[in-house]
Amino acid sequence: MPASLFMNKVQFFEALLEQLPVGASSPQPAVIREDLVRFAGQQIIEGRTLVLAIGDAHELASGVFELIVALKQRLSPSALRICLLGENHLVGMLENTINANVLGKIEQFKLKPFSAEDTCEYV
Numbered sequence: 759m760p761a762s763l764f765m766n767k768v769q770f771f772e773a774l775l776e777q778l779p780v781g782a783s784s785p786q787p788a789v790i791r792e793d794l795v796r797f798a799g800q801q802i803i804e805g806r807t808l809v810l811a812i813g814d815a816h817e818l819a820s821g822v823f824e825l826i827v828a829l830k831q832r833l834s835p836s837a838l839r840i841c842l843l844g845e846n847h848l849v850g851m852l853e854n855t856i857n858a859n860v861l862g863k864i865e866q867f868k869l870k871p872f873s874a875e876d877t878c879e880y881v
Contacts, residue, residue: 766819774810791825795832802837809839816844816851823855830860 765773771790774780780797783789798808812818826840842848846868852861872880 765817765822767821767825770818770822770825778808787825791829791832794829798829798833798837802834807836807839809841811841811843813843815842816848818851820851820855823852827856827860 767787771787774794775790778794778797780793783793801808830838830840842852849866852864856864
């Protein structure tokens with residue numbers, strides 16, 4: 759799921775619901791969050807893990823990072839995996855938004871930029 763510039767919680771939920779077979783029972787963000795928690799919990803019962811891959815995550819509003827932490831805290835560690843892909847300043851954004859205890863549990867991988875050859879192969 760690609761993030762858009764300054765994507766807020768409501769926009770994040772809308773984009774997420776377009777990608778997942780979760781029927782939101784209400785347009786309220788708190789209710790949608792509970793629907794997602796139930797969906798992820800059901801996935802774990804069925805032996806599956808919900809994986810969210812969010813591209814351009816550096817464009818998310820800080821409230822979305824707080825929402826992601828709240829979702830993770832409501833679920834067992836294996837119920838939800840989140841992969842945030844973004845530019846280098848994403849790390850600083852996370853450090854400013856997420857408390858140090860949670861931040862210490864996040865694995866970071868810095869990838870080298872594509873070479874011209876890699877870019878041509880990708881395109």
